Amino acid sequence: MTNHWVDIKNADCIMIIGSNAAENHPMSFRWIEEARKPVANGGRNAKLIVIDPRISRSANQADMYGRIRSGTDIAFIGGLINWALTHNMYNADYAKNYSNLAYVLNGFDAAINPGPNYNNFTGEFPGYNSATHKYDGAGTSAWTYAIGASGPTVDNTLANTETVFNVLKKFYARYTSDLVSRITGMDKTLFEQIAQEYCSTYADGKSGLIMYAMGTTQHTYGTQNIRAYSILQTLLGNIGVAGGGIAAMRGESNVQGSTDMGLLFGNLPGYLDIPNSTMATLGIQTTTSTQKLTGTLTAGTASGRVISGLTGVDATQVRSGDKIQNTTLGGTANTYTIEAVINATTVRITANMGTAWTLGDGYAITSESGINHLTGSTSFLGQTVAKGVAGTADILNTARFSNNWKQHEVKYMMSLLAAWWGSSNSFILGGANGDFCYDFLPKINSAVNYSYMSVFKQIETLAATPSVPQLMMCWGMNPAVGGPDVIHGRKMLANLTTLVCVDLWETETAAFWKEDPANPGYSYAASGSQDATLTPTAIQTTVYLLPAKASMEKEGSVSNSGRWVQWRYGAEDGGVMVQKGTAKSDLDIANDLMLQLKTNYAAATTIAGGLGIKEMSWGPNTPNNYGIQFSEADPKAVMKEINGYTLLYPANIGGTAAKGNQLSSFISDLKFDGTTACGSWIHCGCWVQTDVTTPTGTYQGNRAAKRISVDNSATGIGLYSDFSWCWPVNRRIIYNRASMKPVAVDGYVPFQTDKWVMKYDYVTSTWFAGSDVVDGGANTKPDAYMPFIMKPEGVARLFGLNSTKHVDGPLPEHYEPAETPLATHPFGASHVMWNPIVMHMDAGPVLWAQYNFVPGTVANYPYVGTTYRLVEHWQAGAMTRNLPWLVELQPEMFVEMSYELAALLAVNNGDHVKVTTARNPNNPVLAVALVTKRIKPFTIMGNTVHQIGMPWHFGYRGLAQGTSANRLTPNIGDANTRIPEYKAFLCKVEKV
């Protein structure tokens, strides 16, 4: 979330799309209902719009409920963007100042489709390469800004046809109300009412919020769905303001924390990109000279272990580990390792000198590791950076200005390396190539994808080489229920040599080898008969189940969707921590594992042989005392390291910081020279040096433990800045500089006067009390920085620039799901049906044959299916399908369908039905038919389309058993994230 849960109450209009918040984030309704209260009762009379294929428990609460066919979000949002632009319902002040609306593109308009409109656009953006099925052609140069002498060209008159404004307008002009209605199935009048209602939040003083979840992401164009929301929100001026933003509602109480800490396969902690195999070095040193300092002793002599009388010793350049030689005397006997720099003229050495150094002797200091310590920088992981200097390296910076926090990645990375290896000798000596143990960091293979689907595909490939042992750890993960095409997934598990499950219960995954006669489909071959290789005796996999503690049985932090990091304490009974059996916390299990690995690799001498494990700053075997010792699994120690601390040497080399001093902010404290350690830069500040006072006591600097329930905002917007701590730097509403509008004479004033997030007093040159944490610091003026601080140009990108990170096109375009009920794309036969990065007609039926995906056809599988969650169960169900009280509420697998479809199938409410797709023609999902008025058939492009939906929580273990809906879901997914397309597929329903 760019904002946070409490802030929902400040919205004037809330749109829930791709989410069923009432069921999956029930607490959000506390704040939604606050916003919906009449003004006289302290609310904002906010309207709630819910967009969903069926009336869910969220849609039931809505003021306006818009039905759409699964997978048509971009058509719907595209229609809203069109509405905003054509009805002049966009916030021009906001969009011109804070987005690239007025930026001139580098020939995009000309390249996409010369002429008055884009009606012949094929869905493939300029630069699409039909051989690679990627946007890697020359045409992508049109996706950038036109650059003039002083940076990007900006045309605030918006007259230039190449401005983002005109490109957007033409692009989304194709998304007429009529067409939106025909694609989505939503009534046209209702669509226009919704468009009018939501777009009315463009006005100064109003804000609208979009809340989304997995209904948005789990599509072959999931990333583009979110891009579409961002474009709409930016046009309406809804980002950075109270009651606005894009609320990514995370899947469970700590999934935010999981991704913050690098759970995703492309990330290190703090969303740093994980380096790949082409990034062999950090590339942070510019000189290869080992010489650091030469000179003549000017005064005094050296004796014992101290050499004084040196000239110009720079504590940031000369450090412990460097060598000092008496060049007059010469020889290795007169060369010593520097232990510490005492001051600018004196160093301490490691050994007593044999021969006294005298006045006039020459000396030279060289780096022990053969490199200079970070004297300059040219590039960092392929990106040009000017280390620690406000970005002069990026031409974009010269036009407008941004804090551009991305440019400091080198500091974040160096500090992360220090957190992981800072106490090793390798690190202190600068590491190989002066990369400070960067070489210890495992790199991903740039040619390999590490997503869930790809991993399962790799198991299949590697299974052909049985000599390679395959181990999988499923840590709180239940792929035998949760993965797409689970019948295939279970088959893959049988290819493993070893499977280690860490869970509270014996999940379907942990028990995958045990056949359950009641739910036999998992071991069936595609033909529907028993697969002989999948019987318990045939499966050779060794399975371990490590009993894990539940969240309430352990101490630690959880981060909610609003980025609040909240410290929790383990449940106690009579003052003793609750302990069931031999269950351990995840941290204990990880610690045991790591300590054992360190023992195993204690003699390692090469990286391939495990040197990185041996040298890692973890446990009592760390070779020296520079970092914090981490010998027992203490969540507090982990949190302190996540926050970051100073390493030992600054104090010794004349600095003031002592070893292990907690850092307080990534902005001021993180260093690129290896003197700070930080486990996650975005969390720097969560555990500071000074004590923290809370209503229940004073703690060490753990700000996540703060529980002061006081709204410190000036306008009652509910910042609660002293209740827990949030990243970054406790800023509750990110991009909040965008809440200020530049006004001639007056300077910057809040867009919203009654719910301002921050406000500047030009008389006293200070921010008013009750402002949120200001980006760039409280001493900066409103115009000091542009608000979108992660982009060099400081503005939000309505138009996405060519980027190596996002493989999709620059603007979200409607594509059909991989399995679509349509024969041709709604924009015409010459328009590609699918996201061309994912699937393409040119490449035979599918491009992603790599995932064995074969789409079902509408002739065989006529109905649109989707899957969802229920409030009563959680994810793959292990935690809830074993709890009798929850099982009582939702005991069985069911499928929801309309009365119309039920009549067609001669199915009555409560009958048993079977559901099949191209994945499981002979191993159907068996379910109770729940016939409901809450689902109605759609009319799509003139034809009736039936949609069904079902929960995916069920599996064949536990108290509540049922066939997993994921037998049906396709093993194909988003172009970027590769999250499977769980939300839209074709299926068949039959009465049993």
Added chain:
Amino acid sequence: MVEYGLLIDQSLCMACRGCQVSCKQWNERQAIVTTNVGTYQNPQDLSWQTWTFMRFSEYEEPGGKVRWLFRRELCRHCENPGCLAACPVPNAIVRDQGGMVIVNRNLCGDCNRECFYGCPWGVPRFPGTNNEAWKCWMCRDRLYEGKPSACSSACPVQATRTLEKSVLLATAYERLSIVKQKHPRANIYPPTGYGSNVVWILVDSPEHYDFSFPTTSVSSEGAKPAAKGFLSEAARPMLAATALTAGIAAAAKFLDRREKVARAEAK
């Protein structure tokens, strides 16, 4: 002890059923085995283990707008409880000064389940093995601790609230005036004057809600089959007879519970 009641605003309620589970948890009720019979509703009825549950019904308004209507079933804690009037054992059912109608199971268990028949809604239920009556007791232990009922405290949207009886109806009407802005047919149930300490705000007329009354469940719990026909919904409250008002001594169990609560909530 002031008198309390519950206000259940079905316009806010999203049927998350936190109330239903928290009631079982707090009152140490067991889950019962259910099946899906084509509805989210489960269990289908009250029982000695289930003191409250959410009823689900669907209603298509004349304009075609479909509403999923939720109504939480539980004891109404009548001012003049029919259960109490029908009870042949003195003080086996009492109306506590706190407003809750409570079964004293130290005394109860020796009749033919008269309270079930005496209650217009058949709320008290029995285990299959004996004739002890069980039902919602408005979390008397919590209320005496100054805490809201378990179902109220679990509710994410404050759709269920524990209120002092003196403000219960006024609060309900104040809320109704707001609810009516969105739901013109919203109403207070039961209508004023029926003497119930549990008050609902319904978004549509009661006829579209599920007020189905048990006919089989008591027999399935081992009781004699329901012999009487059941009265129409509107007539039921009229049956309620004059009640005794009496206090009840807190049982040892509640003291134990209080300690646990105090310990947990002091943290």
